[in-house]
Amino acid sequence: LIMAAVGAVIYVIIPLVAGAQFFSHIPRLAVWGATSGLIIYEILYQTREWINLKTIALYFAGFLIISDWLFTPVLFIFEPEYFQWSWLIPSFDRMVDIFFPIYGYRWSYIFATGLTTAVGYYRVTRDTPSSVSSSAGGGGISSYGSAEMDFSRSQTTRYLLGSVLLNASFRTQIMNLVKQERNAFAPELGIDLAKLARISFLMDVREKKYHICYFIIAIVAFLSPSSIPLLVLVTAVINFYKQYGERYEFIPYIKKKDYYPDYLENILRRKYLSDKLPRNLPNESQNLIIYKGFFPFVGAGIPIGGWTLSIDVNKPREEILQPRKVKPFNLKDLYVAIVEAINKLQFDGLIVKDFLFVDGKEIRDERWLLPSIFLPPIDKVDQAIVDEYVICNDKFVRHYKWIQIYDWSNEIVISFFLRFSRQGSYLFVEINRCVLTPLKDEHREVDRLIPSKWNLISLGLKSLVVGPFSAITGAWAAIDRIFAEIVDLGDLFFADAKQLEKERGMEKNKKFNYGAKSSLRTQVSSSPTHYFQVLDQAMYLKVIERQIIEGLNNFLKAHNIDTSDIREQENTILNSGVIMEGGKVDAKSVAVGTGSQASVDKVSA
Known part of the structure; x- marks a missing residue:
């Protein structure tokens, strides 16, 4: 209503100021001005979502017809000597005359349109409240050095x-x-x-x-x-x-x-x-990653190495007094024991999740992952499906326990991808490490x-x-x-x-790859901006890996399984260092297998 009134006043006053003499046309100009004000308000404010460039031409065409029927009865009442019934039939000349009712003063109407638009824009933008209530998303970010899970x-x-x-x-x-x-x-x-x-x-x-x-x-x-x-x-x-x-x-x-x-x-x-x-956004409870290319851990940042370990779980512990019989176990119990060991660290920014990883070019015929070849694959599966792949050694779908540590107000994210699998009498342990560095x-x-x-x-x-x-x-x-x-x-x-x-x-296109190549967060990352960030990263790597090894050692001991292989390789694993220089992250001294030796690299920036 305000915009209609503003438009009517401006479209009458501006031509008068320009020197036009058309007092008998005031009602019709007021109608045009009011309608123009409403159109400008709709365009600026967009209270109807369907107003866009696709329909704006139809919108204006409808306006021309409506405005023609609006001012015709007004003209019949106030200026009957100029009224013609033929005006009810729209034509191109009539439409032009609607836009510029008084020949010779068209620039004044262009100026009036601009002025009405400016007034409308001010009216739309000036309703921003000066104060913010605490219920509108409360002020401030997470404190320095902590993780904020929201x-x-x-x-x-x-x-x-x-x-x-x-x-x-x-x-x-x-x-x-x-x-x-x-x-x-x-x-x-x-x-x-x-x-x-x-x-x-x-x-x-x-x-x-x-x-x-x-x-x-x-x-x-x-x-x-x-x-x-x-x-x-x-x-x-x-x-x-x-x-x-x-x-x-x-x-x-x-x-x-x-x-x-x-x-x-x-x-x-x-x-x-x-x-x-x-509308097509990632699921917040995502537990399935369809990846593209060689590296499966997309979104986790820069790979910084890892290690593997094989343990004969049929070999009993050697005791002086009497031999022990190996107790059977399943992989689910082992994962639970490791997670409990990690949680004992009580890191503020610690999150542990189960994830499945699948190559994007291998899912075309897998309807449980890709319901339609014309749509994106799903990114969440039921926990029962995840549990199924925890215990099976599938070549197509890989399960990993994703251990995430958020620090420095979420600017640093350390990731560990832990996987256990049984190969005959051997337990295969796999750790992959990644770091997501601060923003550019x-x-x-x-x-x-x-x-x-x-x-x-x-x-x-x-x-x-x-x-x-x-x-x-x-x-x-x-x-x-x-x-x-x-x-x-x-x-x-x-x-x-x-x-x-x-x-x-x-x-x-039978070879189309549905996988994700990268993430936005990875694309906007750079090198660490603080020396202490590098040191904190090294601390998390050492502590988490030591806790994983300790938890694994205790679990196997509880099941009377020999852990000498773990002790032999523990120093090699824990001495593997990470060097970060100029935004490049390299894993050094990663030793794999029994008897491997590793030199100790110091963390440098």
């Missing part, structure tokens, strides 16, 4: 949200990741991918609106070259307003001591409703943005230079979006044929 509130998610708000290419990277149609997702350790994706799509809607503004400016500059100097100033103002919103309106909600991610998302949802919010420095920009008057002045001066170039790139981006939407609109008419073509292609 990943939406982790340090890494906060930093990446800053990149989402400030970096359009990073938003595109996230959107492309979640829009994949057939590949599996890798687990995202320490971050809330769902929140990052939702905010990325909402910010993309915001970006689209600015692209449309730049496109309109480009058209005006083409039609009226004399207005280019004024348009340069307009682009500077638009660029300043865009950057100001990102840096001074949104960023304050993701500061370290005032971190409100849920509230930020609610603000963006109120302003920029989108019908393209992601480019994703820490949010903490370097300090609001100040000088920064505001600098932003204004920068906008004068950057604004015109942003308008050019934005106009091209708008054209690209328009063509993409036209193609999508065309696909609506040929949807069945397109889908049939895709399905035929998938049926022919």
Whole structure:
């Protein structure tokens, strides 16, 4: 209602100020202004999700017909001498006349449209509350050195949200990741991918609106070259307003001591409703990884070696007094004993999960993993299925106990992949280690943005230079979006044929790999930023592995099994070192097998 009133007033006043004499046309202009105000409000606020570039042409066409029938009775009442029944039949000339009722004052109506849009945008954006309640996602992140299992509130998610708000290419990277149609997702350790994706799509809607503004400016500059100097100033103002919103309106909600991610998302949802919010996201309770390529542990970070051990479980302990008889055991009991031993360490950021790993190119005919060859594989199976693969030595599906340790506000994640298997009379023990390192420095920009008057002045001066170039790139981006939407609109008419073509292609491609190649968290990682992070990593490696060996030794002793092989190789295993230099992680001195020797490498940075 406010926008309708604003539009009616502006569309009447602006032509009057321009010198037009058309008092008898005031009712009809008021109708046009009110309707325009409502349309502008709908476009800006998007209270109906179906308003987008696909349907905007139909929306305006419907408006033209409706507005024609709206002002016709008004004209019949107030200006009967000009009324003609033939006006009820829409025509192209009539539509043009609707947009520009008084010939010679068309620029005044273009200005009125721009002014109404500006008022509407201010009306939409000014309803951001100045205070934040504690129920809106409570402020602050996890404390230094601890792990926060609510990943939406982790340090890494906060930093990446800053990149989402400030970096359009990073938003595109996230959107492309979640829009994949057939590949599996890798687990995202320490971050809330769902929140990052939702905010990325909402910010993309915001970006689209600015692209449309730049496109309109480009058209005006083409039609009226004399207005280019004024348009340069307009682009500077638009660029300043865009950057100001990102840096001074949104960023304050993701500061370290005032971190409100849920509230930020609610603000963006109120302003920029989108019908393209992601629906295909990883399952939070994921326990199945479909991988692509050689390395199965996608999402865990950089591999830093591991070790294997074989133990003859039919060999009884040698006792001085009397021989002991070996007690039988199953692998489930062994896993339980090892997990209990690890939990005794009482690490704050410790998580232990069961995971199954399957090669993505081997699942095409496995309907329990891939219900349809045209859809992504599942990422969660029942615990009963997991338990089945714990005790069987399957070549196709591998079970691992995934031990995760989160530290440094989830910026460091140490992973151990533990697997036991029986091969005849031998117990085979396998450990693989990975480390997920801190974020790249480019994703820490949010903490370097300090609001100040000088920064505001600098932003204004920068906008004068950057604004015109942003308008050019934005106009091209708008054209690209328009063509993409036209193609999508065309696909609506040929949807069945397109889908049939895709399905035929998938049926022919027997070697398609459904696996995940990498994760977002892995792609944004760099080398450790603190010397102590390297030392803490070494500490976790030593302590966890010692606890695993100790737990294994105690379990086998309790079952009267000889553990001399474990003791012989314990020093070799525990002396294996990790060197991290320049972002590269190498495993050193990894010895495998009885009698192997390893030199001791010191952890260096």
